Amino acid sequence: MSAAATPGEIQTVVAARRLREARSVFIGVGRPSTAAILARRVHNPQLVLVYESGTVGAKPARIPLSIGDGELARTADFVVSVPEMFNYWIGAGRIEVAFLGAAQVDPYGNLNSTVIGDYEHPRVRLPGAGGAPEIAAACGQVIVIAPHTRRTFVERLDFCTTVGHGGGPGTRARLGFRGAGPTAVITDLGVLEPDPGSRRLILTAVHPGVVPDAVRRETGWELEVSADLRVTEPPSATELDALRELISR
Amino acid sequence: MAELVTLVEGVRELVADGDSVALEGFTHLIPFAAGHELLRQRRRELELIRMTPDVLYDQMIGMGAARKLTFSYGGNPGVGSLHRFRDAIERGWPRPLEIEEHTHAGMANAYAAGAAAMPCALLRGYLGTDLMARTRAREVPCPFTGERLVAVPALNPDVAIVHAQEADRAGNVQLWGIPGVQKEALLAATRRLVTVERIVEELEPRAGAVVIPGWVIDCVAEVPGGSSPSYSHGITERDNDFYRAWDRISRDRARFAAWMEENVLGEVPAR
Numbered sequence A: 001m002s003a004a005a006t007p008g009e010i011q012t013v014v015a016a017r018r019l020r021e022a023r024s025v026f027i028g029v030g031r032p033s034t035a036a037i038l039a040r041r042v043h044n045p046q047l048v049l050v051y052e053s054g055t056v057g058a059k060p061a062r063i064p065l066s067i068g069d070g071e072l073a074r075t076a077d078f079v080v081s082v083p084e085m086f087n088y089w090i091g092a093g094r095i096e097v098a099f100l101g102a103a104q105v106d107p108y109g110n111l112n113s114t115v116i117g118d119y120e121h122p123r124v125r126l127p128g129a130g131g132a133p134e135i136a137a138a139c140g141q142v143i144v145i146a147p148h149t150r151r152t153f154v155e156r157l158d159f160c161t162t163v164g165h166g167g168g169p170g171t172r173a174r175l176g177f178r179g180a181g182p183t184a185v186i187t188d189l190g191v192l193e194p195d196p197g198s199r200r201l202i203l204t205a206v207h208p209g210v211v212p213d214a215v216r217r218e219t220g221w222e223l224e225v226s227a228d229l230r231v232t233e234p235p236s237a238t239e240l241d242a243l244r245e246l247i248s249r
Numbered sequence B: 001m002a003e004l005v006t007l008v009e010g011v012r013e014l015v016a017d018g019d020s021v022a023l024e025g026f027t028h029l030i031p032f033a034a035g036h037e038l039l040r041q042r043r044r045e046l047e048l049i050r051m052t053p054d055v056l057y058d059q060m061i062g063m064g065a066a067r068k069l070t071f072s073y074g075g076n077p078g079v080g081s082l083h084r085f086r087d088a089i090e091r092g093w094p095r096p097l098e099i100e101e102h103t104h105a106g107m108a109n110a111y112a113a114g115a116a117a118m119p120c121a122l123l124r125g126y127l128g129t130d131l132m133a134r135t136r137a138r139e140v141p142c143p144f145t146g147e148r149l150v151a152v153p154a155l156n157p158d159v160a161i162v163h164a165q166e167a168d169r170a171g172n173v174q175l176w177g178i179p180g181v182q183k184e185a186l187l188a189a190t191r192r193l194v195t196v197e198r199i200v201e202e203l204e205p206r207a208g209a210v211v212i213p214g215w216v217i218d219c220v221a222e223v224p225g226g227s228s229p230s231y232s233h234g235i236t237e238r239d240n241d242f243y244r245a246w247d248r249i250s251r252d253r254a255r256f257a258a259w260m261e262e263n264v265l266g267e268v269p270a271r
Helices: A007-017 A031-042 A070-075 A082-090 A132-138 A171-175 A212-217 A237-248 B007-014 B032-040 B055-062 B083-091 B104-115 B182-188 B240-251 B253-265
Strands: A024-027 A048-051 A097-100 A115-117 A122-125 A141-145 A182-186 A190-194 A201-206 A225-231 B003-005 B020-023 B046-049 B066-071 B098-101 B120-123 B138-141 B148-153 B159-167 B173-175 B191-199 B210-212 B219-222
Touching: A007 A031, A007 A141, A007 A182, A007 A237, A024 A031, A031 A048, A031 A097, A031 A141, A031 A237, A082 A132, A082 B104, A097 A132, A122 B083, A132 B104, A201 A212, A212 A225, B003 B007, B007 B032, B007 B191, B007 B219, B020 B032, B032 B055, B032 B159, B032 B191, B032 B253, B046 B055, B055 B066, B055 B083, B055 B240, B055 B253, B083 B240, B083 B253, B104 B120, B104 B148, B104 B182, B159 B182, B182 B210, B240 B253
Parallel strands: A024 A048, A024 A097, A097 A141, A141 A182, A201 A225, B003 B219, B020 B046, B020 B159, B046 B066, B066 B098, B159 B191, B191 B219
Antiparallel strands: A115 A122, A182 A190, A190 A201, B120 B148, B138 B148, B159 B173, B173 B210
């Protein structure tokens, strides 16, 4: 009998489940990468992992530290240059799902990974845009993976690095974006999804043992709770064992 | 035909104070040894250009060699912050650092435009973000369909420096594994230096490899292990422990300076 799942493990397992039907997923390092590798092992062995370093169809046996680890290139179906990755594969909309992280998420799923504080005199200088703006514009859908705290879930971003649903309905169409944008934000407390009308994120699922008020307390805006609030199915023994085995490698 | 030189000669010949310099490499084949030689030769006032300024640029920024940084993602991949990069931007230490930031797609296309001798690149991107107001990117309509597009100016560095697996005696270079944006950076630059793991009598054709002819390269220097702690696919392994250790070394100004003195500046160049 293994120990109960931690909130972080539940977050990873829930993210992996979103890839059951997907053909391809774009991933950065960290929890998104772990979730996608887990999905290939337990749900969807055909899943094509795409890393922005240019490796398409990588089959890592271990969790890579960087998006350019040698194992990704060695096990890939093919490897492309950075311009080809962004123009032919991401920009052209050939990747179905993208997993993105961020330091701040606002009610419309817009993301900040540039600065905390003022741009000219930042309190914290974050890494910057990387591939996120074009990934979020063009991939079929975006799933945001972030820790659920008031520091992360804010009413107003300090800097809009990546457009999710912009200012609400119609923003993405006006900007010429082809993907559907954020379809879910998966946290260590639950799942937020955009309301089909307003495009604002609402709480649609809580993880086992989490009450909606606890999620609302950790959200920096008046978080609406869905009338059909679900409780996340706990990780199965198969999911949890596979995840722990993967992390121990 | 490229000249075969030592690393010391190549840097002395091709890089001047004040130059814009792109030491490219997208997590793989990062030209660490060449960057360290720039520091030993005390190059100053550089405009450093790179999509992913990681540990090497953290070191160069922390040593005060850069006046400006043009980039699209400044992090230690999988580890966290670049502390010297942050210290320079947040607190101006050891000197203020001007920045110009883009997205990966913008910068990759700007290099490709530079390589094609075009003045700018067109892409879908930047629109709707706060980056538009902070960088050199302009919205332009497609002349045929009217679609909203963005133009970014071409990148043409004074010098590009890349690391590859091998070169022959005429300076023809072959690299494989993750190709990054090195070919574009080299072709976009005015002067070009390539360091290689080994000089071979003849390049053996490899499927999927990138070959760059010696007649578009100025200097080639043999520097075995020249990408460490990054790696050269098939020859060396990425030293992930060092990337993790860098977080602790670089957090503190004094510890950083001492580490650089001992491991980079004090090292007598044997090549």
